[in-house]
Amino acid sequence: MASNSHILFFPFMAQGHTIPLLDLAKLLSHRGFKVTILTTPSNTSTISSYISQFSNIHLKVIAFPQVQGLPKGYENMSQLSRDQLLPFFTATKQLQPQFEKTLEEMSEVQDLPVCVISDTFLGWTNTSCRVFRIPRLVFHGMGVLPMAVKKSLVIHQTYKEVDTDTEPLVVKGVQLGFTLTRADLPNSIREREPSVSQFFLESEIYDIGSWGVIANSFVELEKDHIASLESLYGNNTRVWCVGPLLLYDQIEGVRNGPSGPNPSAKWAEWLNQQVREKSVIYVSFGSQSNLAENQLDELAYGLELSGHDYIWIVRSKTWNPPCDGRGLIVREWVDQRWILAHEAIGGFLSHCGWNSVLESLSEGVPILAWPMFAEQHLNAKYLVEELKVGLQVPNLDRAMKIVSREAICEGVKELMGGENGFKAREKAVELGRMAKRSVQVGGSSYNNLNELVNQISHISALATTM
Numbered sequence: 001m002a003s004n005s006h007i008l009f010f011p012f013m014a015q016g017h018t019i020p021l022l023d024l025a026k027l028l029s030h031r032g033f034k035v036t037i038l039t040t041p042s043n044t045s046t047i048s049s050y051i052s053q054f055s056n057i058h059l060k061v062i063a064f065p066q067v068q069g070l071p072k073g074y075e076n077m078s079q080l081s082r083d084q085l086l087p088f089f090t091a092t093k094q095l096q097p098q099f100e101k102t103l104e105e106m107s108e109v110q111d112l113p114v115c116v117i118s119d120t121f122l123g124w125t126n127t128s129c130r131v132f133r134i135p136r137l138v139f140h141g142m143g144v145l146p147m148a149v150k151k152s153l154v155i156h157q158t159y160k161e162v163d164t165d166t167e168p169l170v171v172k173g174v175q176l177g178f179t180l181t182r183a184d185l186p187n188s189i190r191e192r193e194p195s196v197s198q199f200f201l202e203s204e205i206y207d208i209g210s211w212g213v214i215a216n217s218f219v220e221l222e223k224d225h226i227a228s229l230e231s232l233y234g235n236n237t238r239v240w241c242v243g244p245l246l247l248y249d250q251i252e253g254v255r256n257g258p259s260g261p262n263p264s265a266k267w268a269e270w271l272n273q274q275v276r277e278k279s280v281i282y283v284s285f286g287s288q289s290n291l292a293e294n295q296l297d298e299l300a301y302g303l304e305l306s307g308h309d310y311i312w313i314v315r316s317k318t319w320n321p322p323c324d325g326r327g328l329i330v331r332e333w334v335d336q337r338w339i340l341a342h343e344a345i346g347g348f349l350s351h352c353g354w355n356s357v358l359e360s361l362s363e364g365v366p367i368l369a370w371p372m373f374a375e376q377h378l379n380a381k382y383l384v385e386e387l388k389v390g391l392q393v394p395n396l397d398r399a400m401k402i403v404s405r406e407a408i409c410e411g412v413k414e415l416m417g418g419e420n421g422f423k424a425r426e427k428a429v430e431l432g433r434m435a436k437r438s439v440q441v442g443g444s445s446y447n448n449l450n451e452l453v454n455q456i457s458h459i460s461a462l463a464t465t466m
Contacts, residue, residue: 123207140213142379149171216245302404
């Protein structure tokens with residue numbers, strides 16, 4: 001028998017997927033649910049530090065499978081090289097028996113969860129949940145539009161009908177405010193090499209028929225695409241836009257992350273010394289993008305040529321800047337949300353990962369888009385051409401090995417001081433206000449979260465009859 005107050009979370013082993021799901025776990029715990037988070041040994045310390053103050057959130061640890069080509073202890077995407085992706089994805093599929101054993105153990109002590117909330121990359125959990133008659137909600141680490149585009153292309157395969165990367169694509173069931181080509185698609189769809197792509201395609205197919213979809217987005221941002229995504233899932237599947245999850249701490253009394261930087265941190269100190277508002281561009285490409293050293297050189301020169309101050313997060317431990325700069329290069333962890341909220345920040349040169357997009361827009365900061373992989377090219381096109389809250393680095397092309405310093409300089413100057421940058425900033429500020437309103441009492445996401453809580457509270461009977 002399902003407990004009407006127990007929810008099982010199963011995040012995918014990647015920071016960008018895990019953190020927002022933990023934010024949601026905190027919110028549901030705060031609303032009175034007992035939460036169990038399923039993870040593997042190497043991911044426990046990070047998750048534990050994030051939820052340590054929540055007595056109603058528990059960790060359940062299962063072993064990460066050992067597969068050929070993946071060193072022992074490599075259990076998170078942040079640790080992987082490109083050639084380790086396939087064995088990693090293969091290992092995550094082999095977690096299914098342990099997932100089902102966990103549900104069996106919970107059933108034996110009459111603590112079967114009322115529902116499972118699992119990541120889209122763990123789509124096979126949907127099959128397991130059907131066996132146990134437990135409703136499964138899928139959580140995506142991306143926005144509603146890229147979800148809808150990916151789902152449509154997996155179902156209808158229209159990307160196979162074009163011969164080149166530049167021909168316009170038909171995306172059945174999705175109304176786009178821009179032209180989409182195969183070059184804009186995630187590698188998991190556009191690449192002909194089947195191995196890694198097959199993993200993502202299988203995940204999309206497993207997802208279909210899930211009881212619900214939880215989106216870290218808000219209605220005002222993606223209202224034109226919610227119905228499309230619901231229709232592509234079928235079976236009256238509901239899409240719940242409850243984001244941006246990072247903003248709830250302002251109203252729920254739940255702090256969804258670090259409390260801010262140590263005031264003596266060099267980067268915080270440096271930002272606090274900037275006297276002009278909107279004068280600094282923040283540069284970061286997330287936790288999984290690695291730029292080659294010659295590209296880092298071009299970026300350094302491009303930032304200098306722009307004449308604008310910058311704070312730049314560099315992951316490389318070996319690269320040395322080729323010139324003395326007017327900005328600050330940081331190689332340590334930073335509180336990105338704190339930086340984006342700082343009055344000195346006027347723009348964000350970003351890879352357009354969805355979490356970074358939400359953090360930037362929530363603070364009204366326009367984006368200079370430099371997408372790298374996954375759905376980032378699609379996000380960039382949506383931000384630049386439909387929402388008009390950012391600009392794209394000029395002459396950006398996937399076939400280009402190096403983005404030139406001149407292109408980088410041109411993009412930064414336009415975003416920070418040009419007419420198009422000014423318009424993008426106005427749009428971003430407007431969306432930032434909408435984002436904050438959406439999570440406040442009476443806002444669209446706040447109401448959706450309440451409705452989701454009520455639905456979960458009333459599906460025990462459903463769980464026993466599915």
